[in-house]
Amino acid sequence: MSDQLVHTPSGIAASRPAPKIGEREGNRLPGVPMFLLGFVLLVAGVLQIVLSAKTHTSAFLFTGIGSAIVGAVLFAGLVMVAPGQARVLQVLGRYTGTIRSDGLQWVNPIATKTPVSTRIRNHETAVLKVNDADGNPVEIAAVVVWQVSDTAQAVFEVDNFVDFVQVQTETAVRHIATSYAYDNHGETGLSLRENADEITERLSAEVAARVTSAGVNVIESRITHLAYAPEIAHAMLQRQQASAMVAARQRIVEGAVGMVELALDRLAEHDVVDLDEERKAAMVSNLLVVLCGDRSTQPVVNAGSLYH
Numbered sequence: 001m002s003d004q005l006v007h008t009p010s011g012i013a014a015s016r017p018a019p020k021i022g023e024r025e026g027n028r029l030p031g032v033p034m035f036l037l038g039f040v041l042l043v044a045g046v047l048q049i050v051l052s053a054k055t056h057t058s059a060f061l062f063t064g065i066g067s068a069i070v071g072a073v074l075f076a077g078l079v080m081v082a083p084g085q086a087r088v089l090q091v092l093g094r095y096t097g098t099i100r101s102d103g104l105q106w107v108n109p110i111a112t113k114t115p116v117s118t119r120i121r122n123h124e125t126a127v128l129k130v131n132d133a134d135g136n137p138v139e140i141a142a143v144v145v146w147q148v149s150d151t152a153q154a155v156f157e158v159d160n161f162v163d164f165v166q167v168q169t170e171t172a173v174r175h176i177a178t179s180y181a182y183d184n185h186g187e188t189g190l191s192l193r194e195n196a197d198e199i200t201e202r203l204s205a206e207v208a209a210r211v212t213s214a215g216v217n218v219i220e221s222r223i224t225h226l227a228y229a230p231e232i233a234h235a236m237l238q239r240q241q242a243s244a245m246v247a248a249r250q251r252i253v254e255g256a257v258g259m260v261e262l263a264l265d266r267l268a269e270h271d272v273v274d275l276d277e278e279r280k281a282a283m284v285s286n287l288l289v290v291l292c293g294d295r296s297t298q299p300v301v302n303a304g305s306l307y308h
Contacts (some may be wrong), residue, residue: 017213019153019213020156022150022153023098023153026097026099031079031080031103034077035104038078041070042068042072042075045065045070047064048064049061049064051064052064073109074106076109077111078105079107080104080105081102081103086098086115086117087113088114090111091112096111098116098152099113100151114155116151116155118147118148120145121147123143123166124141124144124224125141125143125169125173127140128141128170128173130174132177132181133179133180137231138177138226138227139226139229140225140226141223141224141226144204144207145221146216146219147219148161148215148216148217149217150215153213154214154215157215165211165214172203172206172207172210176199177192180192200221200223203223204218204220207221
């Protein structure tokens with residue numbers, strides 16, 4: 001048996017055993033005709049046994065017992081398959097196929113019929129506390145939508161495919177959280193907070209790579225909870241507020257400078273007043289104070305000249 005390399009989105013290749021078995025369709029017959037045949041044989045066998053008791057004829061007795069046994073064997077091979085469910089057949093320890101057709105089916109009477117749900121399922125991880133790429137403790141949780149695609153691998157390749165999906169999902173969430181920073185603070189690169197779509201795509205790819213040996217198909221994954229750990233949440237909130245304030249001030253200053261330039265150009269264009277360099281500097285200073293200040297300005301009436 002050879003091993004296969006599973007490549008995760010982070011570039012790390014994990015060696016995993018190649019699947020030894022794959023799903024195939026099991027042998028079956030329509031269940032309703034076999035049910036009717038078994039019912040007829042069972043009733044005929046009972047009637048023959050009763051008739052043999054009355055007539056004391058051993059031929060009727062043996063025939064009746066044989067018919068009843070065959071009818072019981074036919075009943076033992078009946079299996080009901082519900083929509084969204086499959087039956088994995090195993091005869092004397094050997095996998096013989098999977099029945100996915102819903103309704104009443106008839107299979108080998110001595111086969112074990114293990115039910116496997118093929119419905120779409122959700123798994124939501126608990127809130128995990130991990131360190132991001134910058135070493136900051138963060139809390140993260142995710143939900144994964146998955147479905148069994150290969151029933152044979154789900155039953156025979158892993159011990160319990162439901163537990164396997166849960167453990168591998170939490171492992172992938174931890175790995176993704178430690179591979180990226182919560183916030184890149186204006187730097188280049190992906191971050192958990194600002195690049196949610198890209199991160200969830202990589203999370204889906206990593207979970208799919210981890211659970212493929214269990215015959216599971218990952219449909220979608222989403223991060224449902226993402227926050228700094230309580231011990232650093234207040235400090236990080238102050239940092240975000242400071243960054244937002246600096247960015248807002250930068251926009252205000254840029255807008256104020258543009259308005260001052262526009263005012264000087266309009267005054268010069270319409271020849272409203274002739275300003276020398278000192279008067280322009282005073283005007284620029286006053287306009288910037290008015291436009292950039294976070295409080296209302298109080299006008300001061302100058303009864304003299306600009307210089308006194």
